[in-house]
Amino acid sequence: MLFNSFEFLIFLPVVFTIYWALVKSQHARNTFIVFASYVFYGWWEWRFLALIIFTTACSFASGLLMSRYTQHRKAVASGVIIINLIILCLFKYFNFFMQEFSTLMGIIGISIDCVTLNVILPVGISFYTFQALSYTIDVYRGRIASTHDVTAFFAYISFFPQLVAGPIERASDLLPQFMHEQHFNSATTTDGLRQMLWGFFKKMVVADNCAIAVNQIWANYDHVGSSTLLVGAVLFSFQIYGDFSGYSDIAIGCAKLFGIRLSQNFKYPYFSKNIQDFWRRWHISLMRWFTDYIYIPLGGNRGTRLHHLRNIIIVFAISGLWHGANWTFIAWGIYHAALLCIFLFSIDKFKHFENQFFKTVSTLLTFTLVTLGWIIFRAPTLHDATGFLLNLCSMKYIDTIELSNVNIPLIILVIILMLTMEWHGRHSEHALQFNSHSILARHSSLRYSVYFAIAMSICTFSGTQSQFIYFQF
Numbered sequence: 001m002l003f004n005s006f007e008f009l010i011f012l013p014v015v016f017t018i019y020w021a022l023v024k025s026q027h028a029r030n031t032f033i034v035f036a037s038y039v040f041y042g043w044w045e046w047r048f049l050a051l052i053i054f055t056t057a058c059s060f061a062s063g064l065l066m067s068r069y070t071q072h073r074k075a076v077a078s079g080v081i082i083i084n085l086i087i088l089c090l091f092k093y094f095n096f097f098m099q100e101f102s103t104l105m106g107i108i109g110i111s112i113d114c115v116t117l118n119v120i121l122p123v124g125i126s127f128y129t130f131q132a133l134s135y136t137i138d139v140y141r142g143r144i145a146s147t148h149d150v151t152a153f154f155a156y157i158s159f160f161p162q163l164v165a166g167p168i169e170r171a172s173d174l175l176p177q178f179m180h181e182q183h184f185n186s187a188t189t190t191d192g193l194r195q196m197l198w199g200f201f202k203k204m205v206v207a208d209n210c211a212i213a214v215n216q217i218w219a220n221y222d223h224v225g226s227s228t229l230l231v232g233a234v235l236f237s238f239q240i241y242g243d244f245s246g247y248s249d250i251a252i253g254c255a256k257l258f259g260i261r262l263s264q265n266f267k268y269p270y271f272s273k274n275i276q277d278f279w280r281r282w283h284i285s286l287m288r289w290f291t292d293y294i295y296i297p298l299g300g301n302r303g304t305r306l307h308h309l310r311n312i313i314i315v316f317a318i319s320g321l322w323h324g325a326n327w328t329f330i331a332w333g334i335y336h337a338a339l340l341c342i343f344l345f346s347i348d349k350f351k352h353f354e355n356q357f358f359k360t361v362s363t364l365l366t367f368t369l370v371t372l373g374w375i376i377f378r379a380p381t382l383h384d385a386t387g388f389l390l391n392l393c394s395m396k397y398i399d400t401i402e403l404s405n406v407n408i409p410l411i412i413l414v415i416i417l418m419l420t421m422e423w424h425g426r427h428s429e430h431a432l433q434f435n436s437h438s439i440l441a442r443h444s445s446l447r448y449s450v451y452f453a454i455a456m457s458i459c460t461f462s463g464t465q466s467q468f469i470y471f472q473f
Contacts, residue, residue: 001043002467003250004204011040016257026181030151033178033258037160041123048122051087056157058083059132063139063146063153077140081133088129091121096325124164126322128157130289135171137293144172152178161254165247165468167265167285174262182259192256194432194451198421199249201454204462205414207242207469210235213406218378221388229392231408236378237371238415241270243469244283249430263288268426270370270419273362275339278370286322290315305345312344313337323377328385332376339369410461 001007015036023029042049062080066073102112135156138144147153156175162168217224217232248265255262269281279287298311313334320333372389379385418431424438425431432454434447 001040003247003254004200007043011036012254012257019258020184026178027151029182030149030155030178033160034151034154034158037155037158037163040160041158041163044123045120051091051122051125052128052158055084055087055129055132056154059135059157060147060150060153062136064148066139067146073140077136080136084129084133084136088125091119091125093321093325127166127168128163130168130286132157134168134289134293135175138171144175147171147175147179149179159255159260161251161260162262165244165251166283167248167251167263168289169263169285174260177260185259188256188259191433192253195249195253195256195430197253197451197454197458198430198432199246199251199253200458202242202246202249202418203468204246204458206411206418207239207246208462209407209411209414210239210242213403213408213411214239214378216403216406218384218388221384221391226392226394229388233371233375233388233392235411237270237367237374238418240374240377240469241266242418245269247468253430264429268422270367271363271423271426272366273359274366275336275343275369278366279336279340286319290319294318308344309341312341316340327382328376328379331382331385332373335373335376339373414457414461 001011015032019029019032019036023032038049041052058080062076065076069076135144135153139146152175155178156169156171159174159178214232214236217228217235221229221232245266252262252264263285265283265285267281267284269278272278272281295311295315298314299307300311301308316333316337317330318333320329320331323329323332375388375392376382376385379388421431425433425435428435432451
């Protein structure tokens, strides 16, 4: 079920009403949340419910077994981790690696039949698998105690707002919230609705309108000029940001309706002053996961500079592969690893540049470098990525942008509006969470006028309804 669908417009109020009005105990609420989450997920493909139930059951059992058989903790943890990774790899990576292996064998003169699986990728498998893995690893490390509350644990894995595209939550942060009694809070609910409104604006007005232009430009990138390609690259930067951060805002805001606090997943990343700052602000929950479970165990920034460089490259290459079974994602990860290494190893030379002009230039340069990376990310193949970049950089000719069913001035206007609102609210959790010093916080009539204007823009200027980009990961 999509957040931006009529079904969800009916589903959410029904679930909210039953959760608070009809169900009284937290245990019963958890049971209902699991049921509602499975309806939400099964609306897309009910047969994959068996997969998430199996993953959840294995992870729950791993905690119980490690607490009971302490001398076999490592074997239990390893076994469950391997099971979860095998499931993930079979559905997401098996065909990719088999095809690449067949190609490699063909290069050296060995012809083999390429065996592939005729399966579709389950929505959100990378997200809920990583969330399940974090529980098993943290119990094994002794960071958290295993839980015996099966309904709370199933709610932790399947909680529908963040089930299919995050944020990727830790058991230590989210699980206790399902194990303690939740109480309705009108202020939290109101803030959740505001955050959802802003998320719908970013997805349906910004991202979906950008997508129309971006798809047309990418479909004809060999036949348009550099100026059009530049517009396409910049618009995709805002498309993917509006799409993914919009989803996160909807998910986090929706969770607040049920008294649940999810982690902030985006912190205005396009205001980053350097590439390291960008990765502290973009997809925060995923980078936190990779930092704790891969980067630090590899040694982090300890050891020699070469070891530090190696660890960064490994983490970002895996991060790229996590996004999809395609060389473009791996190349995108390595590209960002290279940028980060260059920055980290030259940071001392720029520490004395702290004036506002330098910060502005640095922010624009960071956005430019990130946008170039998004070209690699968006491309269907490395050949397409190379072709787009070469045509963009060739500056052969400047053309007028002619796209069907695309209102470029409107897109630019909504992007400026989004950036203005987020700059105004950059010190808050989301753009509509106005602090006490804001003029909008002090004048309720002006504040509600902004809410009304955003709601009307969603109804009037929404682009073609589309699935969230990160559902494919």
